Amino acid sequence: MSVVVAAAVAVPVWARGNVIVEGPDEDAFTLLVRAGDLLRRVQRLEPGARAEVRTIRIVSSLSGEERAALFEAWGLPPVDILSYPENAEGAVKALSDALDDPGDSTGGATWVLGAQLASPLGAGVEDPPRRSAIAVALAFGAARARPPTVAAEDTPPQRTWVTGDGASPSGSPNTPSLMGFRAPPGSGTAVLLTLAEAATRTPEGASATWVHATAERTALRTFLEGRGVPIAGYPVPEDRTFFQVPDDAWRARAGAPMASVSQGAYLSRESYTASIPARWRLEGERCASCHGFSLPPVGRCHLCGARDGLRRSRLPRVGAKVESATLIHKGAQPTEFDWHQEVYGSYAVGLVRWPEEGPTLTFQFTDQQPPGAPSGGEVELVLRRLYPQEGAWRYGLKAVLVAPGSADAPSANGPSRGKGPRRTSG
Amino acid sequence: MPSGTHRVAVVGVGQTAFGALPHPPRALLRQSIHEALASVDKGISPQDIGEGYLATLGFGGWQIGNPASLLGEELGLPGLPVSHVENACASGSTGLRQAYHTLLAGAADVALVAGVEKMSDTPSARRRYWLGVSGETEWERLAGLTFAGVYALLAERYLAERKLTTDVLGAVAVKNHAHGALNPHAHLRKPVTMEQHHAAASVADPLRLYDCCPVSDGAAAVVLAREEVARRFTDTPVWVVGSGGGSDFLALQDRESLTRLPATRRASDEAFRHAPFGREKVQLAELHDCFTIAELLALEDTGLFPEGEGPRATTEGRTRLGGALPVNVSGGLKSKGHPLGATGVGQVCEVFHQLRGEAGERQVKGAERALTHNVGGSGATAMVHLFST
Numbered sequence: 001m002s003v004v005v006a007a008a009v010a011v012p013v014w015a016r017g018n019v020i021v022e023g024p025d026e027d028a029f030t031l032l033v034r035a036g037d038l039l040r041r042v043q044r045l046e047p048g049a050r051a052e053v054r055t056i057r058i059v060s061s062l063s064g065e066e067r068a069a070l071f072e073a074w075g076l077p078p079v080d081i082l083s084y085p086e087n088a089e090g091a092v093k094a095l096s097d098a099l100d101d102p103g104d105s106t107g108g109a110t111w112v113l114g115a116q117l118a119s120p121l122g123a124g125v126e127d128p129p130r131r132s133a134i135a136v137a138l139a140f141g142a143a144r145a146r147p148p149t150v151a152a153e154d155t156p157p158q159r160t161w162v163t164g165d166g167a168s169p170s171g172s173p174n175t176p177s178l179m180g181f182r183a184p185p186g187s188g189t190a191v192l193l194t195l196a197e198a199a200t201r202t203p204e205g206a207s208a209t210w211v212h213a214t215a216e217r218t219a220l221r222t223f224l225e226g227r228g229v230p231i232a233g234y235p236v237p238e239d240r241t242f243f244q245v246p247d248d249a250w251r252a253r254a255g256a257p258m259a260s261v262s263q264g265a266y267l268s269r270e271s272y273t274a275s276i277p278a279r280w281r282l283e284g285e286r287c288a289s290c291h292g293f294s295l296p297p298v299g300r301c302h303l304c305g306a307r308d309g310l311r312r313s314r315l316p317r318v319g320a321k322v323e324s325a326t327l328i329h330k331g332a333q334p335t336e337f338d339w340h341q342e343v344y345g346s347y348a349v350g351l352v353r354w355p356e357e358g359p360t361l362t363f364q365f366t367d368q369q370p371p372g373a374p375s376g377g378e379v380e381l382v383l384r385r386l387y388p389q390e391g392a393w394r395y396g397l398k399a400v401l402v403a404p405g406s407a408d409a410p411s412a413n414g415p416s417r418g419k420g421p422r423r424t425s426g
Numbered sequence: 427m428p429s430g431t432h433r434v435a436v437v438g439v440g441q442t443a444f445g446a447l448p449h450p451p452r453a454l455l456r457q458s459i460h461e462a463l464a465s466v467d468k469g470i471s472p473q474d475i476g477e478g479y480l481a482t483l484g485f486g487g488w489q490i491g492n493p494a495s496l497l498g499e500e501l502g503l504p505g506l507p508v509s510h511v512e513n514a515c516a517s518g519s520t521g522l523r524q525a526y527h528t529l530l531a532g533a534a535d536v537a538l539v540a541g542v543e544k545m546s547d548t549p550s551a552r553r554r555y556w557l558g559v560s561g562e563t564e565w566e567r568l569a570g571l572t573f574a575g576v577y578a579l580l581a582e583r584y585l586a587e588r589k590l591t592t593d594v595l596g597a598v599a600v601k602n603h604a605h606g607a608l609n610p611h612a613h614l615r616k617p618v619t620m621e622q623h624h625a626a627a628s629v630a631d632p633l634r635l636y637d638c639c640p641v642s643d644g645a646a647a648v649v650l651a652r653e654e655v656a657r658r659f660t661d662t663p664v665w666v667v668g669s670g671g672g673s674d675f676l677a678l679q680d681r682e683s684l685t686r687l688p689a690t691r692r693a694s695d696e697a698f699r700h701a702p703f704g705r706e707k708v709q710l711a712e713l714h715d716c717f718t719i720a721e722l723l724a725l726e727d728t729g730l731f732p733e734g735e736g737p738r739a740t741t742e743g744r745t746r747l748g749g750a751l752p753v754n755v756s757g758g759l760k761s762k763g764h765p766l767g768a769t770g771v772g773q774v775c776e777v778f779h780q781l782r783g784e785a786g787e788r789q790v791k792g793a794e795r796a797l798t799h800n801v802g803g804s805g806a807t808a809m810v811h812l813f814s815t
Contacts, residue, residue: 267563267564267568271564275564302680303680323583323684324579324580324582324583324586324684325579325582326575326578326579326582326630326631326632326633327628327630327631328570328571328574328575328578328630329627329628329629329630329631331574331629332572332574332575332578332629332630333554333570333572334554334558334567334570334571334572335551335554335555336567336568336570337570338551340570347570349569349570349571349575349579350579351579351678351679351684359679360679360680361565361679362565362566362569362571362677362678362679363569364569364570375586386568387568394568396568396569
């Protein structure tokens with residue numbers, strides 16, 4: 001049999017308890033990417049460790065192209081993906097299949113990923129291009145990868161919970177917990193959450209399970225009772241106020257066509273696709289001569305022109321520091337971001353620099369981060385939607401401020417700035 | 427002084443008013459060219475012109491290809507060798523530099539440089555396309571930046587490092603609006619107070635509305651002649667005595683500094699290398715102030731003020747008309763207006779009038795030596811020119 005060895009939940013910021021965020025720029029795709037990243041983190045997998053992920057069962061209506069892009073975003077070689085219908089029954093089936101999976105000799109893990117794609121407004125609001133999502137992911141280690149003792153002992157450390165982006169709705173950012181999560185009614189998310197919770201407690205589940213679902217109780221009850229999970233009750237979500245702002249945003253956006261003709265920086269689908277390794281995974285080249293970092297990699301050092309001694313290298317997604325930031329108000333946005341301004345208002349953009357690796361890159365801040373982030377503030381880069389073009393979303397990394405800078409942060413323009421040997425100005 | 431070897435004469439200038447104008451770009455171009463020819467003291471025939479340069483970024487957003495041929499058409503000189511020059515907002519001064527080199531090389535005796543832009547009547551989306559098209563596209567723009575945002579990042583860093591408030595930005599705006607109010611050709615002929623500056627809407631923090639130049643239409647043209655033939659056209663030419671150019675990484679993220687523009691520094695050094703006078707002799711400067719922060723950067727990058735002195739020189743009034751070194755007495759891009767391709771050529775028009783004592787209310791008394799500075803984008807290109815009587 002299989003056991004749950006790790007679980008991760010990527011929660012869109014606008015659905016986190018008391019946090020009101022005006023600009024959801026996440027969707028099923030970005031949340032699934034995030035969930036996979038979190039899973040890998042809790043599993044402590046090395047990038048590209050093929051043997052560790054054998055199968056992915058995915059509860060989502062992502063297109064084939066989007067499913068393939070998941071591996072691009074994760075930086076993992078593709079493995080088999082089994083798709084399930086994007087509803088509670090699909091989730092139940094995916095989870096059941098994964099638990100019943102005998103595993104194989106490779107010892108690889110099975111990931112179960114789910115993303116709920118319904119609008120937070122519920123049925124009746126059709127907005128496929130901007131479909132929102134709440135993603136839940138579970139990793140199931142095959143039995144042969146994880147010795148039976150794990151299941152027999154029901155060892156808590158083998159069950160690592162990580163809530164979305166490390167922030168727990170209960171207010172304590174580092175407390176792994178799902179119990180404080182308040183699911184939007186009818187979203188189906190709670191089903192998956194509860195399945196995740198149930199799965200870790202089955203079959204020896206020590207206590208009763210609170211079921212955070214409302215609309216899909218029947219399917220859930222069937223599943224849980226079928227597995228002998230005691231159900232303690234079905235609390236009704238007590239607070240809907242945190243949905244008001246996103247509701248307005250959704251209403252404002254509903255019916256607006258996606259921009260298909262550029263009045264701005266036209267980057268063709270081909271060019272965009274070619275830039276994905278750099279744009280999503282920060283893959284570039286390190287120059288042996290000047291130590292400069294070129295991104296995207298073009299086989300020639302962007303700084304000193306060297307063609308030899310270039311080594312493929314990837315910048316880390318954490319650890320970059322804010323050098324300067326601004327808040328872009330209405331009228332100062334490129335036309336690609338008109339929709340963003342119309343619906344959500346001003347957004348922040350900053351230059352962030354990798355102190356160790358050298359380069360500086362430009363990123364939009366997600367989640368309406370405040371402008372003027374103090375110099376030295378640290379960011380994490382996450383995959384988010386940028387803007388629509390040619391009927392499809394263009395994705396890229398955005399910055400999330402994870403640690404504020406100190407007032408006496410060293411000047412970013414001091415002698416240490418620059419990717420290679422400093423040039424003297426003329 | 428290396429007399430003769432490095433100078434060409436400005437013998438005539440013409441400029442439309444800058445602003446939201448009803449005329450198509452071709453009509454603006456026509457007006458500026460014929461005004462420039464008519465301004466030549468001893469007269470000039472179109473047939474005297476041997477080379478033409480047209481500076482424009484987007485023309486009217488539609489004649490993107492081959493617009494320079496219109497120079498010959500408007501002069502009644504089909505057949506004139508012409509070139510379209512483009513370095514974004516520095517296109518005008520780039521045209522000037524091309525003509526300067528052409529004349530110094532002896533390839534022509536007389537050259538025409540014209541710049542034109544028509545932006546006010548284009549739809550907002552298209553206008554922002556043209557305003558943003560000269561920035562780095564794949565990373566900067568796709569992170570949501572146009573030039574307002576790019577200059578805001580420079581300003582944020584500048585203020586933070588120097589521990590300054592937005593008062594210093596406001597001081598530039600107040601000064602240049604005061605100057606522009608005296609210029610009949612200016613787009614925004616109205617004074618602005620520090621209170622108005624601070625109360626205006628934010629565009630891209632820390633830049634507010636009055637930190638940003640307007641979107642202007644306009645054209646400007648200058649007639650240049652080799653020293654050997656200059657006296658045929660005027661007894662009081664204004665000499666171009668130095669030309670310098672520079673460039674830098676297109677994207678801010680690749681630059682070595684966020685608080686200086688190396689392209690300007692290089693351009694300024696080159697311009698002064700052959701000039702018959704040093705920086706301390708400059709009596710007025712037209713600096714590229716597309717945003718107020720840009721003027722502050724330019725004060726020091728041109729070397730007109732020592733490192734760290736720019737803000738104090740501004741707040742103490744040293745750069746005001748009547749101060750030790752008046753900057754942007756035309757109103758600058760900030761108040762006179764910024765019809766991209768015409769801007770650098772318009773700066774020459776201002777200097778021509780100033781050095782000939784024809785600048786009216788905004789005349790810098792006794793001005794004999796001047797500097798113009800023109801930046802493309804956020805400093806990817808820059809040109810500096812020096813002038814004397």
